[in-house]
Amino acid sequence: MTDHCYLCGAEINDENISKEHIIPNAIGGKLVSIKLLCNNCNIKTGDVIDFALSKTLEPLCNLINVKRDRGTPTSLKITLQSGKKIILRPGFKPEAVPNVEKLNNKFNITARNENEALETLRHLQLKYPSIDVDNAMENLQHQKKYLDEKIPFKLELNDECLRSLGKIIANFYIYRGNDKEKISELIDFIKDDQKIKTLWQYTEDSPFTFNKYGVYNIVSIIGDRNTKKLVGFVEIFSTIKFFIIINNNYDGETFSQNYYYNVETGASDKDIIIKTVKKEKFFTNISRDTYDICLSNYEKSFNELMNYCHKKSNDEARFSIISQSFDECQRRFPPEKYPYFTDEMIEFLSKDVSEKFVSYLYETKQLGQ
Ligand SMILES: [Zn+2]
Structure with a gap:
């Protein structure tokens, strides 16, 4: 039996065959079918309605770190309520925004790592040759900051997003062999x-x-x-x-x-x-x-998701504190010299982990409130 594109009615053949994701891949969909849409309609809906949906949901894709066939979710630039700007990398991973501030005759540079600091300094040196890059690099301060503010977030689904959501239902309905005639209104809605x-x-x-x-x-x-x-x-x-x-x-x-x-x-x-x-x-x-x-129900389920992502990123931060301390311990007590765990190492580890934990809990306001 030949299949027909459920949007334009064209017969699906070798020339116009295409893989349609039942749920758009950009929001994590994996299931595909070649029996739903012609290539033309696939591209058209992908470029317009699916694009609108994935763009609207991009912040959520970022928080959840949705797996895609191609490309990871993009990092987000966010202005917090305090006016502070941060970059949110996929998986709820906040980062400082690189910044150069000029105060009188001094520069205040914020960079995410030493390489970035060096690059910024070299760039500045072109304009201000008197800058001593080596000296500045020797005197740079490492700071670890944790996010202590809520991330503002707004979600508005426009008609194009709704069409894309409707298409998910239509895709699945037809994919499962149900009668197209019964969803003609939905198909018209998807086609606008x-x-x-x-x-x-x-x-x-x-x-x-x-x-x-x-x-x-x-x-x-x-x-x-x-x-x-x-x-x-x-x-x-x-x-x-x-x-x-x-x-x-x-x-x-x-x-x-x-x-x-x-x-x-x-x-x-x-x-x-x-x-x-x-x-x-x-x-x-x-x-x-x-x-x-x-x-209020909508907000409830939304908050549940946010809390879940937040908790996950907290767990990851805690894990990273412990593994950082272990790495530091190995540097101070190299395994070739210290083949066994010594009291000294235990003392170092417990002190280092607890110090890092206290500053983490303090900065994320999980302490004393
Ligand atoms: Zn078509």
């Missing part, structure tokens, strides 16, 4: 042929809960015999949830087709277990005549 929004934000608890907290991408088609509804559901990063009612007069059996995976580990549905599928509550929620977005 009509302004009628068929996609609604879902801010209640997810119909899917997992055995432990993690960052998941989920897409699902759920049919319910009791409420006669056939629904498409998408959840990105365990936070952004949308649904569409595909059929209000569904007369088939209760069923669900699901695809979900852990965004960080890539573990697929075979490796993770759904604890409860709160389908009944889900159908009650979406069956209301008017669907209200509950902002």
Whole structure:
């Protein structure tokens, strides 16, 4: 049987065949199909709606450090509430912004490492030949600063983003062999042929809960015999949830087709277990005549994600403190001279680790508040 592009109807052949990601790869999607879109529509939707979605979600991709086929999430330049600027590298890793300040006849240079400091100094020397680069490098101060402010963050999903989310549902629905005719309104919405929004934000608890907290991408088609509804559901990063009612007069059996995976580990549905599928509550929620977005719920799940990323980066910072102290210990007590762990080494390690911990806890305000 030949396949047709579900957006333009063109027959898919050797000339226009293309790999469509069910969930865009930029937000961590891995599952692909060559039976959904022609090359033309794939490129067009990729450049416009998928691009809009991935651009809007880029800060979240950065925090989670989403794995992609090509390229890692970009670093973000952020101005904190205090006016301080930082760079956030993928995986919630804050860095100082390189800076040159001129105070009277002195320069104050902030650099992220010695190489950067040297480069900046050499650059300045071109303009101010009297600068003694070697002397400055000898007298530079190493400082370790931890982030002690909240990161401001705003998320606005425009119509293009919604179309891209709708496309995830349509992709999965057709990929799983369901009848295209039944989602013609959604397809028109993806094509921007009509302004009628068929996609609604879902801010209640997810119909899917997992055995432990993690960052998941989920897409699902759920049919319910009791409420006669056939629904498409998408959840990105365990936070952004949308649904569409595909059929209000569904007369088939209760069923669900699901695809979900852990965004960080890539573990697929075979490796993770759904604890409860709160389908009944889900159908009650979406069956209301008017669907209200509950902002506090949205914020709650958003904060949960932020806290999770923050905790992960804290754990990493703690781990890095311990491994730094171990490295320092090896430098002071080289293994060739000290083949066994001595009391001296233990004393050094406990002192070094605790000193670093105290300054870390103090700066991140986890102490005394
Ligand atoms: Zn097409």
